[in-house]
Amino acid sequence: MDDRMSFRRFCGFSVREPTPEPTAFVRFRRLLTSLSLDKALFEVVTAQLKIQAIRIKVGTIVDATVIA
Numbered sequence: 843m844d845d846r847m848s849f850r851r852f853c854g855f856s857v858r859e860p861t862p863e864p865t866a867f868v869r870f871r872r873l874l875t876s877l878s879l880d881k882a883l884f885e886v887v888t889a890q891l892k893i894q895a896i897r898i899k900v901g902t903i904v905d906a907t908v909i910a
Contacts, residue, residue, distance in 0.1 A: 843849040843861045855861050874880040891898070 843853060843855065847857075850857070850861065853861070871880070874883060
């Protein structure tokens with residue numbers, strides 16, 4: 843998030859506010875997966891996007907971690 847203002851804005855961080863250390867998001871994703879909550883979270887976010895008629899037409903690389 844330190845190199846992209848759009849990421850900071852999306853996550854709710856101001857310009858001067860410190861962001862979590864880089865591995866925090868990877869560790870959080872692993873925790874969600876280990877608790878089998880990743881699919882449920884994805885479904886909730888997808889449902890919210892559909893309600894607001896938001897369509898995602900292109901993908902974005904979040905990190906280089908391969909997810910099965």
